[in-house]
Amino acid sequence: MTSSSFILKGCIAFSEGSKSIVTYRGGYVVCVDGICKGAFSEFPKRYENLPLVDCKNQLIIPGMTDLHVHAPQYTFRGIGMDEELLEWLSKYTFPEEAKYSDLSYARKAYGYFAEDLRRCFTTRAVVFATLHNEATVELMDQLDKTGVITYVGKVNMDRNGGVGLEEESAEASLQATLEWLEQIQGKYTNTMPILTPRFIPSCSDELMKGLGKLSAEKGLRIQSHLSENQSEIAWVKELVPSSTSYANAYEIFDTMGTAELPTIMAHCVYSDEEEMAILKKHGAYIAHCADSNMNLASGIAPIRKFLDAGINIGLGTDVAAGSSMNMIKTMLISLQASKMYYRLVDADVKPLSFEEMFYLATMGGGSYFGKVGSFKDGYEFDAVVIDDSKMYSMRDMSVRERIERMVYNDADAFITDKYVKGNKIYSSAE
Amino acid sequence: MTSSSFILKGCIAFSEGSKSIVTYRGGYVVCVDGICKGAFSEFPKRYENLPLVDCKNQLIIPGMTDLHVHAPQYTFRGIGMDEELLEWLSKYTFPEEAKYSDLSYARKAYGYFAEDLRRCFTTRAVVFATLHNEATVELMDQLDKTGVITYVGKVNMDRNGGVGLEEESAEASLQATLEWLEQIQGKYTNTMPILTPRFIPSCSDELMKGLGKLSAEKGLRIQSHLSENQSEIAWVKELVPSSTSYANAYEIFDTMGTAELPTIMAHCVYSDEEEMAILKKHGAYIAHCADSNMNLASGIAPIRKFLDAGINIGLGTDVAAGSSMNMIKTMLISLQASKMYYRLVDADVKPLSFEEMFYLATMGGGSYFGKVGSFKDGYEFDAVVIDDSKMYSMRDMSVRERIERMVYNDADAFITDKYVKGNKIYSSAE
Numbered sequence: 001m002t003s004s005s006f007i008l009k010g011c012i013a014f015s016e017g018s019k020s021i022v023t024y025r026g027g028y029v030v031c032v033d034g035i036c037k038g039a040f041s042e043f044p045k046r047y048e049n050l051p052l053v054d055c056k057n058q059l060i061i062p063g064m065t066d067l068h069v070h071a072p073q074y075t076f077r078g079i080g081m082d083e084e085l086l087e088w089l090s091k092y093t094f095p096e097e098a099k100y101s102d103l104s105y106a107r108k109a110y111g112y113f114a115e116d117l118r119r120c121f122t123t124r125a126v127v128f129a130t131l132h133n134e135a136t137v138e139l140m141d142q143l144d145k146t147g148v149i150t151y152v153g154k155v156n157m158d159r160n161g162g163v164g165l166e167e168e169s170a171e172a173s174l175q176a177t178l179e180w181l182e183q184i185q186g187k188y189t190n191t192m193p194i195l196t197p198r199f200i201p202s203c204s205d206e207l208m209k210g211l212g213k214l215s216a217e218k219g220l221r222i223q224s225h226l227s228e229n230q231s232e233i234a235w236v237k238e239l240v241p242s243s244t245s246y247a248n249a250y251e252i253f254d255t256m257g258t259a260e261l262p263t264i265m266a267h268c269v270y271s272d273e274e275e276m277a278i279l280k281k282h283g284a285y286i287a288h289c290a291d292s293n294m295n296l297a298s299g300i301a302p303i304r305k306f307l308d309a310g311i312n313i314g315l316g317t318d319v320a321a322g323s324s325m326n327m328i329k330t331m332l333i334s335l336q337a338s339k340m341y342y343r344l345v346d347a348d349v350k351p352l353s354f355e356e357m358f359y360l361a362t363m364g365g366g367s368y369f370g371k372v373g374s375f376k377d378g379y380e381f382d383a384v385v386i387d388d389s390k391m392y393s394m395r396d397m398s399v400r401e402r403i404e405r406m407v408y409n410d411a412d413a414f415i416t417d418k419y420v421k422g423n424k425i426y427s428s429a430e
Numbered sequence: 431m432t433s434s435s436f437i438l439k440g441c442i443a444f445s446e447g448s449k450s451i452v453t454y455r456g457g458y459v460v461c462v463d464g465i466c467k468g469a470f471s472e473f474p475k476r477y478e479n480l481p482l483v484d485c486k487n488q489l490i491i492p493g494m495t496d497l498h499v500h501a502p503q504y505t506f507r508g509i510g511m512d513e514e515l516l517e518w519l520s521k522y523t524f525p526e527e528a529k530y531s532d533l534s535y536a537r538k539a540y541g542y543f544a545e546d547l548r549r550c551f552t553t554r555a556v557v558f559a560t561l562h563n564e565a566t567v568e569l570m571d572q573l574d575k576t577g578v579i580t581y582v583g584k585v586n587m588d589r590n591g592g593v594g595l596e597e598e599s600a601e602a603s604l605q606a607t608l609e610w611l612e613q614i615q616g617k618y619t620n621t622m623p624i625l626t627p628r629f630i631p632s633c634s635d636e637l638m639k640g641l642g643k644l645s646a647e648k649g650l651r652i653q654s655h656l657s658e659n660q661s662e663i664a665w666v667k668e669l670v671p672s673s674t675s676y677a678n679a680y681e682i683f684d685t686m687g688t689a690e691l692p693t694i695m696a697h698c699v700y701s702d703e704e705e706m707a708i709l710k711k712h713g714a715y716i717a718h719c720a721d722s723n724m725n726l727a728s729g730i731a732p733i734r735k736f737l738d739a740g741i742n743i744g745l746g747t748d749v750a751a752g753s754s755m756n757m758i759k760t761m762l763i764s765l766q767a768s769k770m771y772y773r774l775v776d777a778d779v780k781p782l783s784f785e786e787m788f789y790l791a792t793m794g795g796g797s798y799f800g801k802v803g804s805f806k807d808g809y810e811f812d813a814v815v816i817d818d819s820k821m822y823s824m825r826d827m828s829v830r831e832r833i834e835r836m837v838y839n840d841a842d843a844f845i846t847d848k849y850v851k852g853n854k855i856y857s858s859a860e
Contacts, residue, residue, distance in 0.1 A: 075824040078835030081765070082783055105824065112822045294766035295838070297781060299773050323762075323838035332753075333766070335511070336724035340767075343729050344774045351727060353512055392542045394505040394535065405508030408725070408753035411841075 004422030005032045007047055010055030010385065011399045012039050014062050014375040018307065018359040022375075023399035028052075029060060031381040034422030038377040055385050058416060059402060062373050063123025063382030064327040065365030068223070068266040068287035068316025070128040071139055071152075072097050072106075074113040077320040085229040085296050088321065090162060097130045097155075098164035106135035107142075114142040121327040123382035123420045124369045126151045126223055126264055126287070126316075128196055131167055133180045140184055144191040147425030149369060153196025153223055154180045158207050170207035177214065190420075199225040200236045200249055212254030221261050224250065227275060228267035229298045247275040251282070259283035262368065266316055267292075268306070269299040276309050285312040285368050288360070290337035291330055292321035300341045303334070304349045307356065314365020328410045331357050335407070354404050385417040387428075434852030435462045437477055440485030440815065441829045442469050444492050444805040448737065448789040452805075453829035458482075459490060461811040464852030468807040485815050488846060489832060492803050493553025493812030494757040495795030498653070498696040498717035498746025500558040501569055501582075502527050502536075504543040507750040515659040515726050518751065520592060527560045527585075528594035536565035537572075544572040551757040553812035553850045554799045556581045556653055556694055556717070556746075558626055561597055563610045570614060574621040577855030579799060583626025583653055584610045588637050600637035607644065620850075629655040630666045630679055642684030651691050654680065657705060658697035659728045677705040681712070689713035692798065696746055697722075698736070699729040706739050715742040715798055718790070720767035721760055722751035730771045733764070734779045737786065744795020758840045761787050765837070784834050815847040817858075 012027040022039065030037040030047050037047065073093060080092040100106045117125060127143070127150050129136040136154040143150045154177060158167045167173040181193055195211050197203040203211075215222050227233055227246045236246045243249035250256045250263070256278060257263030265279065266287040279286060288303050306313050316322070317330050324330070339351040352360075366373020372380050388402055391412040397405065406413040418426040442457040452469065460467040460477050467477065503523060510522040530536045547555060557573070557580050559566040566584040573580045584607060588597045597603035611623055625641050627633040633641075645652050657663055657676045666676045673679035680686045680693070686708060687693030695709065696717040709716060718733050736743050746752070747760050754760070769781040782790075796803020802810050818832055821842040827835065836843040848856040 075822060078838035079827070079831045081834060081838055082781075099824075109824045112824075291766075294769055297769040297773050300770065323835075324841060326841060329841075336763070336766075337770075339724055339727040340730065340770055340774070343727050344770070351512075392505060394529075394539045394542075397509070401509045404511060405753075408508035408511055411754060411756060411759075 004034045005050050007050050007052045008055055008060050008383065008385070009052060010058045010060040011402065012060045012375065013399050013403050014039065015359040015363045016374060016376055018356050021355050021358055021400055021403070025399055029375050029383070031422045034381055036375050036377065036379045036381045039375040057389065059386040059388060059399070059406070061384055061386065061403065062362040062366070062375060063384055063418065063420060064121045064361045065124040065314055065368065065373060066122045066317050066325065066327060067126050067264055067285060067314040067365045067368060068289055069125055069319050069325065071110060071113045072100050072130045073320030074116070075109050078323040081295050081323070083296070085298060086231055088296055093320070094162045094165045100130040100132045100135040101164065103134050103138060106132070106138050110139045110142050114146050116325055117143070117148055118146040118426050119415065120325050121384055121415065122148060122325065123384070123418065124149045124366060124372060126194065126368070127153065128223070129154055131155045131157055131165065133176055133183065136180060137183055140188060140191045144188040147190060147420050147423055149190045149420060151192050151194040151221065151223070153194040155196045155198050156207055156211060157198045157202035158204050160201050170204050170210055173207050174210040174214065181218070193220065195220050195222045197222070197224050197255065200239055200246070201232065205240070205253065208253035208255055215255065215261060219261060221263065222255050222257055223264040224255065224266070226250070226265035226268050227270040228293070229296070230270065233270055245274045245278070247271065247278040251278055256282040257284055262312065264368070266318060267298070267301065269293055269301045271301070276306065276311060280309060280311050283312065285314060287316035288313055288334060289316040289318035289322055290334040291323065292318035294333065294337060295323065296321050300337045300345065302341060302349055303338060304352060312367065313360060314368060315361050326410060327361055328407045328413065331361050331407045332410065354407070358403065381419060381422040383419045384415055387414045387416050388412060434464045435480050437480050437482045438485055438490050438813065438815070439482060440488045440490040441832065442490045442805065443829050443833050444469065445789040445793045446804060446806055448786050451785050451788055451830055451833070455829055459805050459813070461852045464811055466805050466807065466809045466811045469805040487819065489816040489818060489829070489836070491814055491816065491833065492792040492796070492805060493814055493848065493850060494551045494791045495554040495744055495798065495803060496552045496747050496755065496757060497556050497694055497715060497744040497795045497798060498719055499555055499749050499755065501540060501543045502530050502560045503750035504546070505539050508753040511725050511753070513726070515728060516661055518726055523750070524592045524595045530560040530562045530565040531594065533564050533568060536562070536568050540569045540572050544576050546755055547573070547578055548576040548856050549845065550755050551814055551845065552578060552755065553848065554579045554796060554802060556624065556798070557583065558653070559584055561585045561587055561595065563606055563613065566610060567613055570618060570621045574618040577620060577850050577853055579620045579850060581622050581624040581651065581653070583624040585626045585628050586637055586641060587628045587632035588634050590631050600634050600640055603637050604640040604644065611648070623650065625650050625652045627652070627654050627685065630669055630676070631662065635670070635683070638683035638685055645685065645691060649691060651693065652685050652687055653694040654685065654696070656680070656695035656698050657700040658723070659726070660700065663700060675704045675708070677701065677708040681708055686712040687714055692742065694798070696748060697728070697731065699723055699731045701731070706736065706741060710739060710741050713742065715744060717746035718743055718764060719746040719748035719752055720764040721753065722748035724763065724767060725753065726751050730767045730775065732771060732779055733768060734782060742797065743790060744798060745791050756840055757791055758837045758843065761791050761837045762840070784837070788833065811849060811852040813849045814845055817844045817846050818842060
């Protein structure tokens, strides 16, 4: 047994599926060599030789997966929020990302991102960098050290990037991608590369096709954006006139992925039956980014429909259009969004239950990384220990009530310890 | 000059009207005997004898007004959020409020509420208690000591309250109200009574009429709820069949108030042209409670329409249907709500700008208390000093950008000092 074998005792909550949350008060969750051996209401005697960490009355939940976050946007989160997508990109985002040509700028800014990622509820993340190779390697170096498990993408964009944020040609962009992959080959424990065409308006047909080919050849996954905003969708239709939908445009370029190499598509606010069928057929993941979609007035994605259709789905903070990396705040806003979709758009599309939202934040997104996001036997041991004792109550709350309260009011939920694959990567006692 | 005369130096932001925010970096704001003498970019020499408090690079903004909050619901905030209004009231709220017949229970629970109110961005609040006189006086005793300026209402409800939360008759409810008013007569510096018929489903016609009469006779203001949820509205139509609208029902009972004694109506999610005309005619205030309205899937109030129509409006947290007393979180959710109303309901109703939302949280609601919510000359000096230095950035942000960032990401904005009428009522250094 290595040092990543132990038992945590405390108030445990986790999903086994989307419909219910399993809870134990004063329960036990077992980690052996970084793998969860299950959660138990009684002390599991067969593991009695393992060290026991008594978390007392604290909450113990699986770590969360952030399926969509832009690292270089982190330090300007929360401003420019009166704009919509395309204006926000050109006024705020692209000029900021252009600064990452400067490695010393990137080193400092990514330091803020990496440290805050280490401290938040997220144990797995799928990250956009910028188009700059040096800065992207710097980000990967820093993220690898945090212990959070990540996919990171050097961004591809050979058109419409504006001053200082455009690669010279499809060929140059593909060449830079190959160089980046070579540079990081075998370098990391926790960090993996992912191909990252920003979105179709940023990538020529030739570049898209090249990335689709590269994905298949090298066995690399892809992440991008899909159907976030109506102006964007109209633009894509102009740019790829032969496509029957935005999702079909990705399909045309062989970038929609496969069940083995699933593509992540952020947003899908306006994805209709055709797009849903395409996403499902390819085993793609939807990164639902409700905070971002509200902030940029994009709209609300019909996640109940996606769930019911059996499409893979998880949550994304989408910093900086989302203004926080806090996944429990993202859960709250996603719950409110699903309630408003039901109330304002379609009364036949019921809001997500709290159970379903907790599932999305943990197992839903986690499944992109394999057996991740639950305390079921055999899952990788990602866990967050939370002190909510400053949130005074007059009643003896159940564990289920306490995790709901934490999500609806994140202000008084403090992370004490965070584990990834059984390794403690953050402690408030540091 | 008393001790409540001083100058604060720092990064100042305040509204003068709804369309713009005045900011000074390294500016000065002057308080003389609890009254603001204005904000200045240069040191105001005529006040050179006043003590200067250098808040360095911290933000200094006016205190905020919470126009609608339920004190007895505070300690169960954040649970039961998968329900809609009427179910939530009967399953969670009414059973909880019934417990306030026990004074020792109330004392402890109101202690949590009062202390957290003292520590948050709110400097003025309009508060629902329960129907219990003793507990309501206990709440007022505690609130008076905090220094936050409040209106507090003993709740009237003589029907549909369920077990333990219903007064025996209209007469008994009115009699209890008179006794309550007598008990607190002349007792407080910071706390004032307000008549509080819960909402029409809770109050018989006779009780409503009696409260309308009492308001006029004693010069007392009224607060209640209006048009929050469609099932509620249908119920009111049954209960007051002669009314042309829910607002008209309040009008029939003379409880809609006057410009001198403005009534506060929480919610107004479904207020149409007729209700808007009634609210405006009476000089009533709308307490916009977006967090609550999303949580209970009630809908989104068209606050742009209310603003444009010149109806008085401010923000309410509506704890516990709203899950936090944090006004800057309420601002964020209200901004997101106004963006979704625009996107999903009516594209002719533009989202509120950040400037407009800041105005609502400060001056909009503050005007209910008189000259409150601004640093204009002559305003009562309510201020919050905020340390946002832990929110690292790569750019030299303007004061305007910093307050927007604080609202979109409240996690890293820490209150250092809070002043009400020039008295410091909270300091993080305590």
